[in-house]
Amino acid sequence: MKYYIIAGEASGDLHGSNLMKALLKEDPKADIRFWGGDLMQTVGGSIVTHYKERSFMGFAEVIMNLKTILGFIKSCKKDIESFKPDVIVFIDNSGFNLRIAKWAKEEGYKTHYYISPQVWASRASRVKKIKRYVDAMYTILPFEKEFYDKHGYEVNFVGHPLIDAVSYRELVDEMAFRDSYKLSNKPIIALLPGSRKQEIKKMLDVMLSVVDDFTDYQFVIAGAPSQDFSFYQSIIQSRDIAFVDNKTYDLLSISFAALVTSGTATLETALFKVPQVVCYKASNISYQIAKRIVTLKFISLVNLIMDREVVTELIQGDLNTKRLKKELEAILNPEKREQLFLDYYELEKKLGGKGASENTAKLIYKAIS
Template sequence: MIIAGEASGDLHAARLVEGVKQQQPDTRFFGIGGSAMRRAGVEILVESSELAVVGLIEVFAHRKVIFGALNRMREILRSDPPDLLVLTDYPEFNLRLARTAKECGVKVLYYISPQIWAWRQGRVKKIQQLVDKMAVVFPFEVDFYAHHGVPVTYVGHPLAHEVKPSADRDTLLQEFGMDPERPVVGLFPGSRRSEIKRLLPIIIYTAQLLQQQRPELQFVLPVASTLSPDLIRQNMPEHELDIHYIEHRPYDTMQACDAIVTVSGTVTLEIALIGTPMVVINRVAWLTYHIVRRMLKIDHLALCNIVARRRIVAELIQNDATPSAIARELERLLDDEDYRKEIKQGLEEVRQKLEDDSHITDIAAVTSDMLNQD
């Protein structure tokens, strides 16, 4: 059984499945995921797009769907236990499922750690009790888990050698039907429906402000595999922008941009690997924000800043995430050459850290080893 509750987890889990099938072709995978896992041969019982929400209030609003999926997976663990449960990120759901797996004697491999080093560090005790092995993607996570007595293996970040555009900027813009001579701003509203509803209007209002000041700008918006252009348009405020929607080509979209406004999450690492200057934004429900802020143990929200352990790109969070503030930062990214150079150098540092292959064990090998253990 393999579980991925979000678009990024779907991609990472699919690569794990492909790697294991190369080593053990008769291995059967089933569980929760999306299109990438389905293409890799996973029997999808619940679509991950139904579960991809962020924030305490938002999760509460979707509790029936989420707990319905959880109970379905629990019943399978009890009635027909698999040889291994592979959990990918998505901690609130996955740690509950891990408890049931333990009760049923099913081994648990957790791939891509919950960010407990960032907040709610007390959860490491639960992980120690419920997880047989952590497969982590950042080097600093090894020391954290080893310190708490959790078996851990560093498998490297799955994106490190896979985020590759298919062509250079000018070639891609010509292919997209855009003018390579005009600046391009990327509008990245996220891969979750809750992000689209919460943040897309802010991003669109930002783009409207920019276009009023700079009519030469062009805009691109990638549509995540978990979403549809129709869903994007349903949550789009009225506008007169000429937006180019790009489906299924996130890395080419990042490469085509001169600057990007993006939600927080794994996407900030992907953009860092491409090297495009960005501003990171986020807004959640008021209560969610004030609860989480008290629990945070880190200084940054964007993963690219966390990996660098310093502020490389601007983070505009909650009340700071206004269209006017975002527009000012994007203009600086477009116009201030020294600032652009500084940010691109910082993003290059992140890329080098993620691409360092020292002491990495392949995640497919870790999974196969656990499958073959008695």
């Protein structure tokens, strides 16, 4: 069978690579062509475009780069027509993927979606488009199935792929890791400022502003695979801060606490049982637009899944040196840490068992065979 997979960002690349491995187990002769990243390339198949070339954040940034995005959409359609896949599998990245899904469905292609767009967070009217243009939806968050049921659309809850990604990773030799990156023996506070340039610029400078107040800890920046060290260096400047490139899971596995930009990383940090403070700051235009259309009480996946505040969220104006210092001090407190650990274990139970990629691959293959 011929599979065309479209993923965006580092998380899409991770989940896309695991889905590809699972598809190849179900269908050893699978011919896979994809939009993704390095991890998907490692599995095999043929890459069309790397996600680094089309990483735009926020409403304002998308508008500024609209011509480029429309060019990608046009070339994607042409490439699909040339490849003639048996199924197109979309992974998250709704702004791009739903446009392709509409066209693909009208052209008669089978359309499957792995990792639902966050229609439960804003613009719920997009459910109508999904019902029209997506043949099968595979959701990874427990509350999504109930949400879609209310809109008369049957979906498959397959479990969360991060459970597998975290569970099956190789164990890290902490001493060797510290030696490799010239880290001290102090407890580590990981800084996860995001993956896109716009968010890294906004978040990292504030995160670094508290470093001098916690001299008993080693602060380490988790570099995203989509960015070069030279970009981080322009923000770090002369500060003596450790940097680890594309080793976020290894870093989290030995971290004592973390400052994390809102997104998938908040859930990853929780699964590694690392106490965290969630940070988020967008451009003023993007924030004002989002505030008017987002209907959620929380922004972090941890709090959304638990439906209560488990981790502190510092959003926009609240993300400042004074507040960040206070909240970081809180998660270094033994009593607060104990409660977080208990909440994290409850969170993991809610996410279901292992095998999200395998469950999805089986359902896709069965549907097109």
